[in-house]
Amino acid sequence: MAPLFSTIASAILCLALLIGHKKAYGDGCYRSVISFGDSLADTGNLLHMRPPGTPIQSGRWPYGKTFFHHPTGRFSDGRLIIDFIAQSLGLPFLEPFIDQVKNANTSSRDFSKGVNFAVGGATALDVSFLEKYGIFNPLTNISLSTQLDWFKEYFAIFCQANSDCKTFLQTSLIIVGEIGGNEYNYAFVQGANREVIESFVIAIIGNISFTIQELIKLGARTVMVPGNLPIGCLPYYLSYYENSEEKEYDPKTGCLNWLNRFSEYHNELLQKELNRLRGLYPHATITYGDYYNAAMRLYLSPIKYGFTSVLRACCGGGGPYNFNASAWCSYLSSTDCDDPSKYVSWDGIHFTEAAYRWIAQGLFEGPYTNPPIRTVCSSISRTYELSEY
Numbered sequence: 001m002a003p004l005f006s007t008i009a010s011a012i013l014c015l016a017l018l019i020g021h022k023k024a025y026g027d028g029c030y031r032s033v034i035s036f037g038d039s040l041a042d043t044g045n046l047l048h049m050r051p052p053g054t055p056i057q058s059g060r061w062p063y064g065k066t067f068f069h070h071p072t073g074r075f076s077d078g079r080l081i082i083d084f085i086a087q088s089l090g091l092p093f094l095e096p097f098i099d100q101v102k103n104a105n106t107s108s109r110d111f112s113k114g115v116n117f118a119v120g121g122a123t124a125l126d127v128s129f130l131e132k133y134g135i136f137n138p139l140t141n142i143s144l145s146t147q148l149d150w151f152k153e154y155f156a157i158f159c160q161a162n163s164d165c166k167t168f169l170q171t172s173l174i175i176v177g178e179i180g181g182n183e184y185n186y187a188f189v190q191g192a193n194r195e196v197i198e199s200f201v202i203a204i205i206g207n208i209s210f211t212i213q214e215l216i217k218l219g220a221r222t223v224m225v226p227g228n229l230p231i232g233c234l235p236y237y238l239s240y241y242e243n244s245e246e247k248e249y250d251p252k253t254g255c256l257n258w259l260n261r262f263s264e265y266h267n268e269l270l271q272k273e274l275n276r277l278r279g280l281y282p283h284a285t286i287t288y289g290d291y292y293n294a295a296m297r298l299y300l301s302p303i304k305y306g307f308t309s310v311l312r313a314c315c316g317g318g319g320p321y322n323f324n325a326s327a328w329c330s331y332l333s334s335t336d337c338d339d340p341s342k343y344v345s346w347d348g349i350h351f352t353e354a355a356y357r358w359i360a361q362g363l364f365e366g367p368y369t370n371p372p373i374r375t376v377c378s379s380i381s382r383t384y385e386l387s388e389y
């Protein structure tokens with residue numbers, strides 16, 4: 001680019017960034033966002049459900065240090081994908097369904113712009129089912145079916161007060177997932193055998209599918225269903241399966257090949273099921289959220305996205321990947337990095353705000369939603385809020 005042109009171009013870009021700052025990307029597209037899932041999307045439910053005196057990581061410093069400047073129950077240093085999605089649509093951050101004030105009157109709360117049922121640690125399968133295989137959920141007994149029950153309970157009350165509740169649901173973006181990843185997170189490190197874990201995939205997808213269908217029957221019209229992340233790149237798994245077999249690792253990224261292939265297998269079956277549902281419910285738009293590839297590009301070209309550390313967690317209890325299951329981020333014996341925006345991984349299992357931001361950008365602007373989320377709502381046509389990057 002010629003220097004003069006490039007100066008003018010950057011001046012225009014700066015101007016666009018200044019103007020673009022207040023204007024969200026998909027303003028007016030959806031009236032609300034409704035979210036189901038686990039810690040990737042939880043904006044406070046798990047924290048609010050804990051009995052007093054039993055804090056969890058996400059309720060302790062340094063969680064929240066980058067954006068909210070205090071812990072909010074989000075498992076990151078700042079905003080999550082769901083927060084960026086809400087902001088992109090010109091909507092406020094999603095309220096957790098479980099209130100901070102215990103026993104708050106749900107019917108008197110305002111969820112008109114969004115509500116979040118996602119709970120950190122939640123599974124797609126019921127805890128009682130997993131326990132039959134000797135797999136225990138150390139964090140919560142909430143599964144996707146409980147979240148669906150909460151939604152139905154809330155929606156019934158909401159419909160009593162709002163005669164246009166069906167239209168409301170039709171103009172909401174519903175996000176089901178990511179969910180199911182915790183079954184794998186628990187099962188692998190609790191020593192379940194590989195065949196058993198593989199047999200869960202179909203059950204998990206069956207329950208995700210069941211939930212989507214229930215929501216569509218209630219009136220949902222736009223559903224985004226994210227797949228699993230490249231779990232073979234998480235410090236949590238990299239330290240658990242650390243070994244000297246070079247062939248187990250991808251030479252380009254250092255990630256564990258077999259675990260990433262497992263995520264891809266889950267994602268393939270999920271996409272097949274979504275295809276089947278599209279045939280059954282042609283009036284609904286079911287979009288696949290390709291978290292796997294939206295995240296994979298960060299491992300493949302970290303410098304391009306501003307990362308200097310990809311496989312070491314920013315916050316953790318030491319070791320080659322800065323992950324130590326006896327010294328989680330926020331424990332006294334853990335430490336956190338100065339600049340989380342240079343790290344992909346926040347605490348070894350969850351991502352930094354910087355990484356979540358790129359994943360969200362990839363969903364809106366990149367090729368990582370199918371069908372592309374920006375074509376679903378015709379008013380989503382402007383460039384993703386560039387000032388954010």
Ligand SMILES: *[C@@H]1O[C@H](CO)[C@@H](O)[C@H](O)[C@H]1NC(C)=O
Pocket residue numbers: 105106107108
């Ligand atoms: C909850 O709030 C609704 C609406 O404000 C009210 O009608 C209802 O009586 C309240 N219920 C309780 C148990 O306080």
Ligand SMILES: *[C@@H]1O[C@H](CO)[C@@H](O)[C@H](O)[C@H]1NC(C)=O
Pocket residue numbers: 124125126127129144145146148203207210
């Ligand atoms: C799947 O979901 C249904 C309905 O929410 C629930 O009743 C069932 O127990 C779930 N199955 C498993 C194995 O968790």
Ligand SMILES: *[C@@H]1O[C@H](CO)[C@@H](O)[C@H](O)[C@H]1NC(C)=O
Pocket residue numbers: 141142143146
């Ligand atoms: C979860 O555990 C709590 C406390 O033990 C119990 O009250 C609740 O019914 C359980 N929920 C489910 C979905 O199992």
Ligand SMILES: *[C@@H]1O[C@H](CO)[C@@H](O)[C@H](O)[C@H]1NC(C)=O
Pocket residue numbers: 317318319324325326327333
């Ligand atoms: C992990 O943390 C525990 C508890 O602080 C500590 O005793 C242990 O040495 C740590 N392990 C490594 C590999 O750093």
